[in-house]
Amino acid sequence: MKPFQQTLRQPVQCAGVGLHSGKQVTLTIKPAPVNHGIRFVRTDLAHRPVISAHFRNVIDTSLATTLGQDGVIVSTVEHLMAALAGLHIDNALLEMDAYEAPIMDGSAGPFSVLLKEAGIVEQPAKRYCFVVKQAIELAEGDKKVGLYPSQIPRVTCSIDFDHPLLRKQSYSISLDDGHFEEEISHARTFGFLSEVEYLKRNGFARGGSLENAIVIDKDKILNPEGLRYDNEFIRHKILDCIGDLSLLGLPIVGHIVAHKSGHALNHCLLKSFMDHKACWETVEATARTV
Numbered sequence: 466m467k468p469f470q471q472t473l474r475q476p477v478q479c480a481g482v483g484l485h486s487g488k489q490v491t492l493t494i495k496p497a498p499v500n501h502g503i504r505f506v507r508t509d510l511a512h513r514p515v516i517s518a519h520f521r522n523v524i525d526t527s528l529a530t531t532l533g534q535d536g537v538i539v540s541t542v543e544h545l546m547a548a549l550a551g552l553h554i555d556n557a558l559l560e561m562d563a564y565e566a567p568i569m570d571g572s573a574g575p576f577s578v579l580l581k582e583a584g585i586v587e588q589p590a591k592r593y594c595f596v597v598k599q600a601i602e603l604a605e606g607d608k609k610v611g612l613y614p615s616q617i618p619r620v621t622c623s624i625d626f627d628h629p630l631l632r633k634q635s636y637s638i639s640l641d642d643g644h645f646e647e648e649i650s651h652a653r654t655f656g657f658l659s660e661v662e663y664l665k666r667n668g669f670a671r672g673g674s675l676e677n678a679i680v681i682d683k684d685k686i687l688n689p690e691g692l693r694y695d696n697e698f699i700r701h702k703i704l705d706c707i708g709d710l711s712l713l714g715l716p717i718v719g720h721i722v723a724h725k726s727g728h729a730l731n732h733c734l735l736k737s738f739m740d741h742k743a744c745w746e747t748v749e750a751t752a753r754t755v
């Protein structure tokens with residue numbers, strides 16, 4: 466892992482629609498000073514309130530990850546967070562003029578492209594990271610998630626659906642430079658047609674369409690262009706995992722293993738990890754940490 470913190474060379478902007486709210490939103494990603502971390506600013510509200518992208522500020526994980534502080538929220542932040550973590554950006558200010566982040570194409574690809582366009586620069590301060598010293602695991606029914614010691618930051622996810630197009634899928638990547646962008650960032654979110662219809666009837670997924678999600682019917686995918694990867698579903702699960710676990714606030718040197726996990730269980734893992742102080746230590750990142 467690179468030993469120095471990173472931010473953007475210059476601000477970049479994109480606009481889109483919120484997946485659940487259907488609201489138009491403009492997102493401006495700006496450079497930030499050392500030790501600032503990732504913070505959101507609601508520019509549409511008086512006094513421009515700021516919310517740190519930290520798991521202690523997570524207030525809802527039911528459909529997406531929502532952060533809140535003093536009654537102000539930002540929601541569906543996980544893909545954006547995954548892009549920042551995947552590209553090893555430590556410090557950035559994310560300005561939004563609505564409460565929900567743009568869903569773009571349902572992946573983290575457009576955010577990654579934007580961040581690369583801005584340029585990523587090293588800053589004159591050491592990067593710190595959480596090194597996993599002891600394994601920690603959580604289970605809920607048949608769902609499981611854990612963090613294990615590993616010199617190389619790695620994420621392994623598996624799913625097991627009773628559906629002909631999904632079944633069992635498992636995939637693993639190391640978070641060394643380059644792997645995230647090529648292998649993970651373009652994998653889109655997915656949902657079953659029956660669930661999407663249910664969500665829409667209940668006022669959610671208002672911005673959802675085949676432009677920003679893979680929609681799966683009984684035995685086929687409704688998107689005319691098909692899949693971007695044979696195993697796009699499990700790659701997206703890894704993407705979500707990277708976004709969720711980045712809310713720890715510092716990079717993790719360890720192996721994240723998740724089976725059928727989701728935002729809620731990933732969030733519980735972070736709380737449990739922090740509470741079990743024997744499981745981790747914070748150290749300066751060095752080239753040897755990976």
Ligand SMILES: [Zn+2]
Binds near residue numbers: 543544701
């Ligand atoms: Zn997702």
